[in-house]
Amino acid sequence: CETVRTPYKRHRTRPRLSPGQKAVNRAHARIRCRVEQAVAELKRWHVVDRFRCCPHRAHTIIAAITVLNRIETRR
Template identity: 40%
Template sequence: MSDVTRSQCRAGAVGPRSGWSRSSTVRPAAVPGSTHDLAAARTHGIVEALGDADIKCRADKSYQGAGRCVRVPFRGRRLKRWQRRHNTTHAKICCAGDQAMATLKCWRPLRKLCCCPDRTTSIVKAVVVLHHASA
Protein backbone atom coordinates (compact mmCIF):
# COMPACT_ATOMS: atom_id res chain seq x y z
CA MET A 1 0.00 0.00 0.00
CA SER A 2 2.92 2.37 0.56
CA ASP A 3 4.01 1.85 -3.06
CA VAL A 4 0.77 3.37 -4.35
CA THR A 5 0.97 6.96 -5.58
CA ARG A 6 -1.82 9.50 -5.90
CA SER A 7 -1.57 9.47 -9.69
CA GLN A 8 -2.10 5.69 -9.70
CA CYS A 9 -5.22 6.09 -7.55
CA ARG A 10 -6.62 8.82 -9.84
CA ALA A 11 -5.78 6.88 -12.99
CA GLY A 12 -7.61 3.81 -11.73
CA ALA A 13 -4.50 1.64 -11.72
CA VAL A 14 -5.25 0.72 -8.13
CA GLY A 15 -8.47 -1.06 -7.45
CA PRO A 16 -10.09 -4.41 -6.78
CA ARG A 17 -8.20 -6.08 -9.63
CA SER A 18 -4.81 -4.96 -8.39
CA GLY A 19 -5.36 -6.40 -4.92
CA TRP A 20 -6.01 -3.14 -3.07
CA SER A 21 -9.31 -1.38 -2.66
CA ARG A 22 -10.51 1.61 -0.71
CA SER A 23 -13.35 -0.36 0.82
CA SER A 24 -10.80 -2.35 2.83
CA THR A 25 -9.77 0.78 4.73
CA VAL A 26 -13.23 2.27 5.24
CA ARG A 27 -14.76 2.18 8.70
CA PRO A 28 -18.26 0.78 9.38
CA ALA A 29 -21.19 2.74 8.01
CA ALA A 30 -22.32 5.71 10.08
CA VAL A 31 -25.62 5.68 11.89
CA PRO A 32 -28.13 8.29 10.64
CA GLY A 33 -27.96 11.70 12.31
CA SER A 34 -31.29 11.33 14.08
CA THR A 35 -30.04 8.32 16.07
CA HIS A 36 -29.50 8.91 19.79
CA ASP A 37 -25.95 8.60 21.10
CA LEU A 38 -26.79 5.58 23.26
CA ALA A 39 -28.51 3.77 20.39
CA ALA A 40 -25.49 4.43 18.16
CA ALA A 41 -23.11 3.19 20.88
CA ARG A 42 -25.14 0.00 21.22
CA THR A 43 -25.33 -0.47 17.44
CA HIS A 44 -21.56 -0.30 17.11
CA GLY A 45 -21.01 -2.50 20.18
CA ILE A 46 -19.25 0.14 22.27
CA VAL A 47 -21.28 -0.51 25.43
CA GLU A 48 -20.69 -4.27 25.21
CA ALA A 49 -16.98 -3.78 24.55
CA LEU A 50 -16.66 -1.59 27.64
CA GLY A 51 -18.44 -4.22 29.72
CA ASP A 52 -16.33 -7.07 28.36
CA ALA A 53 -13.11 -5.16 29.05
CA ASP A 54 -14.41 -4.12 32.49
CA ILE A 55 -13.78 -0.43 31.74
CA LYS A 56 -15.79 2.14 33.66
CA CYS A 57 -16.66 5.36 31.85
CA ARG A 58 -18.55 8.54 32.74
CA ALA A 59 -21.48 9.87 30.73
CA ASP A 60 -24.28 12.40 31.03
CA LYS A 61 -27.83 11.69 32.22
CA SER A 62 -29.06 10.66 28.78
CA TYR A 63 -27.02 7.44 29.03
CA GLN A 64 -29.05 6.04 31.94
CA GLY A 65 -29.75 2.38 31.36
CA ALA A 66 -26.61 1.80 29.30
CA GLY A 67 -25.26 -0.74 31.76
CA ARG A 68 -23.03 -1.06 34.80
CA CYS A 69 -19.92 0.07 32.95
CA VAL A 70 -21.38 3.52 32.17
CA ARG A 71 -21.53 5.78 35.23
CA VAL A 72 -24.20 8.50 35.10
CA PRO A 73 -25.39 11.15 37.58
CA PHE A 74 -28.65 10.80 39.48
CA ARG A 75 -31.77 12.56 38.17
CA GLY A 76 -34.23 14.57 40.16
CA ARG A 77 -34.51 17.63 42.37
CA ARG A 78 -34.83 16.08 45.80
CA LEU A 79 -31.72 13.98 46.03
CA LYS A 80 -30.21 12.57 49.18
CA ARG A 81 -26.89 13.93 50.37
CA TRP A 82 -24.86 10.97 49.08
CA GLN A 83 -26.54 11.29 45.67
CA ARG A 84 -25.70 15.01 45.48
CA ARG A 85 -22.13 14.20 46.49
CA HIS A 86 -21.99 11.53 43.76
CA ASN A 87 -23.25 14.06 41.18
CA THR A 88 -20.65 16.63 42.32
CA THR A 89 -17.82 14.13 42.04
CA HIS A 90 -19.12 12.98 38.67
CA ALA A 91 -19.19 16.58 37.39
CA LYS A 92 -15.64 17.25 38.61
CA ILE A 93 -14.32 14.19 36.80
CA CYS A 94 -16.19 14.95 33.57
CA CYS A 95 -15.17 18.61 33.68
CA ALA A 96 -11.51 17.83 32.99
CA GLY A 97 -12.35 15.86 29.85
CA ASP A 98 -14.88 18.44 28.65
CA GLN A 99 -12.37 21.27 29.05
CA ALA A 100 -9.70 19.31 27.18
CA MET A 101 -12.10 18.61 24.30
CA ALA A 102 -13.13 22.28 24.14
CA THR A 103 -9.46 23.28 24.00
CA LEU A 104 -8.77 20.81 21.19
CA LYS A 105 -11.73 22.07 19.17
CA CYS A 106 -10.50 25.66 19.41
CA TRP A 107 -6.88 24.86 18.65
CA ARG A 108 -6.30 26.09 15.08
CA PRO A 109 -3.31 23.90 14.11
CA LEU A 110 -5.38 20.75 14.64
CA ARG A 111 -8.05 21.91 12.18
CA LYS A 112 -5.78 21.63 9.16
CA LEU A 113 -3.64 18.74 10.34
CA CYS A 114 -2.76 16.42 7.49
CA CYS A 115 -0.61 13.63 8.85
CA CYS A 116 -0.96 10.02 9.87
CA PRO A 117 -3.72 9.33 12.45
CA ASP A 118 -1.12 7.70 14.71
CA ARG A 119 0.83 10.95 14.83
CA THR A 120 -2.39 12.91 15.39
CA THR A 121 -3.09 10.83 18.49
CA SER A 122 0.34 11.65 19.89
CA ILE A 123 -0.13 15.34 19.16
CA VAL A 124 -3.55 15.41 20.82
CA LYS A 125 -2.18 13.63 23.90
CA ALA A 126 0.57 16.25 24.16
CA VAL A 127 -1.94 19.10 23.87
CA VAL A 128 -4.10 17.60 26.64
CA VAL A 129 -1.05 17.21 28.92
CA LEU A 130 -0.04 20.81 28.27
CA HIS A 131 -3.59 21.98 28.94
CA HIS A 132 -3.76 20.19 32.30
CA ALA A 133 -0.25 21.37 33.25
CA SER A 134 -1.17 25.00 32.59
CA ALA A 135 -4.43 24.83 34.57
Protein backbone atom coordinates in the same frame (compact mmCIF):
# COMPACT_ATOMS: atom_id res chain seq x y z
CA CYS B 1 -14.04 -2.11 28.69
CA GLU B 2 -15.13 1.49 29.33
CA THR B 3 -18.23 2.32 31.31
CA VAL B 4 -20.53 5.27 30.92
CA ARG B 5 -21.43 7.00 34.16
CA THR B 6 -24.47 9.19 34.46
CA PRO B 7 -25.57 11.36 37.38
CA TYR B 8 -28.64 10.60 39.44
CA LYS B 9 -31.78 12.39 38.35
CA ARG B 10 -34.78 13.16 40.49
CA HIS B 11 -38.23 12.78 38.98
CA ARG B 12 -41.42 14.34 40.28
CA THR B 13 -42.78 10.98 41.35
CA ARG B 14 -39.66 9.91 43.28
CA PRO B 15 -38.37 11.15 46.63
CA ARG B 16 -35.55 13.67 46.82
CA LEU B 17 -31.98 12.54 46.19
CA SER B 18 -30.10 11.20 49.17
CA PRO B 19 -26.93 12.98 50.41
CA GLY B 20 -24.88 10.14 48.91
CA GLN B 21 -26.49 10.58 45.51
CA LYS B 22 -25.88 14.33 45.68
CA ALA B 23 -22.21 13.68 46.49
CA VAL B 24 -21.94 11.36 43.48
CA ASN B 25 -23.51 14.06 41.28
CA ARG B 26 -21.01 16.67 42.55
CA ALA B 27 -18.08 14.34 41.84
CA HIS B 28 -19.48 13.64 38.38
CA ALA B 29 -19.81 17.38 37.70
CA ARG B 30 -16.18 18.01 38.69
CA ILE B 31 -14.91 15.36 36.29
CA ARG B 32 -17.27 16.46 33.53
CA CYS B 33 -16.10 20.06 33.88
CA ARG B 34 -12.47 19.10 33.32
CA VAL B 35 -13.30 16.90 30.35
CA GLU B 36 -15.38 19.63 28.72
CA GLN B 37 -12.57 22.15 29.21
CA ALA B 38 -10.06 19.76 27.62
CA VAL B 39 -12.34 19.11 24.64
CA ALA B 40 -12.88 22.85 24.18
CA GLU B 41 -9.13 23.42 24.20
CA LEU B 42 -8.56 20.69 21.62
CA LYS B 43 -11.28 22.17 19.42
CA ARG B 44 -9.75 25.61 19.76
CA TRP B 45 -6.42 24.37 18.45
CA HIS B 46 -8.10 22.17 15.79
CA VAL B 47 -6.17 19.15 17.02
CA VAL B 48 -8.67 16.45 16.13
CA ASP B 49 -9.78 17.86 12.78
CA ARG B 50 -7.62 15.54 10.70
CA PHE B 51 -7.22 12.42 12.83
CA ARG B 52 -7.27 9.30 10.69
CA CYS B 53 -5.87 6.75 13.12
CA CYS B 54 -7.04 4.08 15.54
CA PRO B 55 -9.19 5.49 18.40
CA HIS B 56 -6.84 3.96 20.98
CA ARG B 57 -3.88 5.72 19.41
CA ALA B 58 -5.86 8.95 19.14
CA HIS B 59 -6.64 8.73 22.86
CA THR B 60 -2.92 8.52 23.68
CA ILE B 61 -2.07 11.41 21.38
CA ILE B 62 -4.85 13.61 22.76
CA ALA B 63 -3.84 12.82 26.35
CA ALA B 64 -0.25 13.79 25.60
CA ILE B 65 -1.30 17.03 23.90
CA THR B 66 -3.55 17.92 26.83
CA VAL B 67 -0.72 17.40 29.34
CA LEU B 68 1.73 19.44 27.28
CA ASN B 69 -0.82 22.21 26.85
CA ARG B 70 -1.44 22.37 30.61
CA ILE B 71 2.30 22.56 31.27
CA GLU B 72 2.66 25.36 28.75
CA THR B 73 -0.28 27.40 30.04
CA ARG B 74 0.99 27.26 33.65
CA ARG B 75 4.25 29.03 32.75
